[in-house]
Amino acid sequence: MTPPRLAETNLFKPITVGAVTLQNRLVFAPTSRFRMDDNHSPTDLVKKYYEARSENNGGLIIVEGAFVSPQAGFFWKSPMIYTDKQVEAWETIADSIHSKGSFVSLQIYYRGRVGDPKKLKEHGLPLLGPSAIYLDEESEKAAIAAGNPLRSFTVPEIKQLITEFKEATIKAIKLAGFDFVEIHVGYMYALAQFVDIATNQRTDEYGGSIEKRSKIVLEIVDEVVAAVGAKHVGIRVSPYIKFQGGSGGDSKLMHPIAQYAYLFSELERRAKEVDFSNLARCVD
Numbered sequence: 465m466t467p468p469r470l471a472e473t474n475l476f477k478p479i480t481v482g483a484v485t486l487q488n489r490l491v492f493a494p495t496s497r498f499r500m501d502d503n504h505s506p507t508d509l510v511k512k513y514y515e516a517r518s519e520n521n522g523g524l525i526i527v528e529g530a531f532v533s534p535q536a537g538f539f540w541k542s543p544m545i546y547t548d549k550q551v552e553a554w555e556t557i558a559d560s561i562h563s564k565g566s567f568v569s570l571q572i573y574y575r576g577r578v579g580d581p582k583k584l585k586e587h588g589l590p591l592l593g594p595s596a597i598y599l600d601e602e603s604e605k606a607a608i609a610a611g612n613p614l615r616s617f618t619v620p621e622i623k624q625l626i627t628e629f630k631e632a633t634i635k636a637i638k639l640a641g642f643d644f645v646e647i648h649v650g651y652m653y654a655l656a657q658f659v660d661i662a663t664n665q666r667t668d669e670y671g672g673s674i675e676k677r678s679k680i681v682l683e684i685v686d687e688v689v690a691a692v693g694a695k696h697v698g699i700r701v702s703p704y705i706k707f708q709g710g711s712g713g714d715s716k717l718m719h720p721i722a723q724y725a726y727l728f729s730e731l732e733r734r735a736k737e738v739d740f741s742n743l744a745r746c747v748d
């Protein structure tokens with residue numbers, strides 16, 4: 465049997481995702497390149513980088529993780545979508561990718577316990593995680609030295625985080641012109657820290673059971689979908705991750721299949737009930 469030519473495989477067939485029809489199924493994974501300016505805005509170099517990847521493409525570019533707010537954490541030369549200037553700079557990049565016939569999603573995230581304690585302190589902001597559990601000795605020393613020890617989110621701070629995801633989504637979709645946002649629930653950043661028992665030992669409504677650990681993610685999904693529509697929203701998860709202290713299937717107290725099956729079933733239930741039928745999902 466002769467194998468089909470690559471050009472004739474599904475990889476190069478159009479597919480409708482949310483509100484757009486991609487010309488192929490090639491998706492550029494979010495890749496942090498640390499090329500933003502000191503105000504966390506994309507530079508000309510960033511524009512060139514994404515233009516080069518959208519040329520002769522027609523598929524989907526997922527732009528590297530951008531902080532939803534200063535409280536989301538800071539990281540050297542990493543992007544944010546918060547100020548007007550940042551939003552305008554992202555609009556230029558989204559326009560440029562569209563002008564080449566490709567489509568674009570912005571990954572949005574929040575660092576949580578792996579935020580930069582020193583930078584946060586400089587901005588008068590606390591270092592917050594689901595629980596006060598440090599990643600390692602080094603991060604504990606850095607937080608203490610900065611005078612910004614890790615503490616757990618209060619419930620009002622959780623509600624504020626949810627609002628910040630919603631506002632960043634509105635800025636990305638309605639102002640900057642991205643086709644999608646991708647909510648980052650992977651790689652043990654803040655939202656994955658809530659889902660994983662290794663980092664979430666809360667005893668309130670946001671921890672203590674599979675459902676309660678998933679609650680923050682589902683509340684964000686509901687808020688952003690209400691704000692911009694399900695066709696513009698994707699989610700990334702990494703259930704087996706061990707990076708940055710993920711339990712990765714090793715915990716006797718939480719199995720990734722049970723934990724994430726619940727999360728997916730809740731997304732699916734919403735898809736059936738409120739027409740999330742075009743929810744764009746990217747699952748590792």
Ligand SMILES: Cc1cc2nc3c(=O)[nH]c(=O)nc-3n(C[C@H](O)[C@H](O)[C@H](O)COP(=O)(O)O)c2cc1C
Nearest residue numbers: 493494495496497527528529571648650651700748
């Ligand atoms: C330099 C670099 C930066 C990355 N930045 C991000 C990021 O911002 N967000 C994210 O979800 N994944 C990020 N990743 C992970 C990639 O999206 C991807 O999942 C990983 O490279 C594995 O790709 P593979 O499955 O094709 O091997 C990054 C990877 C690399 C190598």
